Amino acid sequence: MAERTLTQRELNRALLARQLLLERVRLPIPRALERIGGVQDQYAPNAYIRLWSCLEGFRRDDLTRALERRTAVQATLMRTTIHVVSRRDFWPFAVAIRRPQREWWLRVKQPRPQERELERRAAALDALMAEGPCCHEELVEAVGESSGLSGPWLELVRVPPSGTWEKRRAHLFQTAARWVGPEDVGLDEALDHLVRRYLAAYGPASRTDIARWAGMRPPDIAPALDRLALRRFRDEDGGELLDLPRAPLPHPDTPAPVRFLPTWDAVLLVHARRTGVLPEEHRPRIFPTTMPQSVGTFLVDGSVAGTWRFEDARIRWQPFARLDRDPPRGRRRGVTACGVPQLTSTMRR
Numbered sequence: 001m002a003e004r005t006l007t008q009r010e011l012n013r014a015l016l017a018r019q020l021l022l023e024r025v026r027l028p029i030p031r032a033l034e035r036i037g038g039v040q041d042q043y044a045p046n047a048y049i050r051l052w053s054c055l056e057g058f059r060r061d062d063l064t065r066a067l068e069r070r071t072a073v074q075a076t077l078m079r080t081t082i083h084v085v086s087r088r089d090f091w092p093f094a095v096a097i098r099r100p101q102r103e104w105w106l107r108v109k110q111p112r113p114q115e116r117e118l119e120r121r122a123a124a125l126d127a128l129m130a131e132g133p134c135c136h137e138e139l140v141e142a143v144g145e146s147s148g149l150s151g152p153w154l155e156l157v158r159v160p161p162s163g164t165w166e167k168r169r170a171h172l173f174q175t176a177a178r179w180v181g182p183e184d185v186g187l188d189e190a191l192d193h194l195v196r197r198y199l200a201a202y203g204p205a206s207r208t209d210i211a212r213w214a215g216m217r218p219p220d221i222a223p224a225l226d227r228l229a230l231r232r233f234r235d236e237d238g239g240e241l242l243d244l245p246r247a248p249l250p251h252p253d254t255p256a257p258v259r260f261l262p263t264w265d266a267v268l269l270v271h272a273r274r275t276g277v278l279p280e281e282h283r284p285r286i287f288p289t290t291m292p293q294s295v296g297t298f299l300v301d302g303s304v305a306g307t308w309r310f311e312d313a314r315i316r317w318q319p320f321a322r323l324d325r326d327p328p329r330g331r332r333r334g335v336t337a338c339g340v341p342q343l344t345s346t347m348r349r
Helices: 008-018 029-035 045-054 060-068 087-108 115-131 136-143 187-202 207-214 218-227 270-275 280-286
Strands: 072-076 082-086 156-158 172-175 231-234 240-243 259-261 296-300 303-311 314-319
Touching (some): 008 187, 008 270, 029 045, 029 060, 029 072, 029 087, 029 187, 045 060, 072 087, 082 087, 087 115, 087 187, 115 136, 115 172, 136 172, 187 218, 207 240
Antiparallel strands (some): 259 296, 296 303
């Protein structure tokens, strides 16, 4: 039987707590990445900005060193987008999504690829990188194909210094087996791990939410949901929500500080709509079809209240409405400007 109904406000505070956006914490970078389910990193500075919003005392060089030491890994994973994840999470995520991604490639990619040809490309790339990391241009020359190279038939990772704050073009690659280590997890264990990571980072959530985040279909994750012992709630529309036992559910009146988010942050994507972090009237401003890179946002009281950009050595922020500096106690009139800083830089080295 389902447990109690959770309001959108409760789901909002649960998401912020699990995404380390209610208060900064002191954690090693790999553990922080595991807590928040990794960082979508289509633009190299994104992971730096996101960790700065989560971690006490974070400095830019901290993440660069983690990538160099291979405790953090940058690769194409969930939703076939670039993510920064911990080394420990890489293989479970990659193994869990492999079969659905391959099926998607064979069904959707145009021109329609042949699996035998993709296997041939993967073998050619693997042999080429036996001598060391290769840049994208070398890989394209080896297989004569630039669109996805061999896709999910060979897991590749981005090798620093490419894809870092200092060198943002992520164009240097090595096979995951050589950079991270050999694949060391079976499919059932990997799928269970992926579902637990999602719920720990974004729950309570529906089956569809979990699948959307992973770039899979609900039937793909059903075996893991059947195996795991999960709590059940309802949302305000009566939909089922799943969660891990003893996962945090803060009081809905828990204060939420101002936080800056990078472009394409995962808490704003469709899978987290239930939490109201991005009010739907603002969604077209954040993800306009004419601007593939999206825009940076800032949160006030747990919701997107405007956008920001780095310009002339300063953070320029543009609120969507007037920000009340001191809202009446006990009332939620609009949003408050308390804590929105006029920063001179996003973070120190």
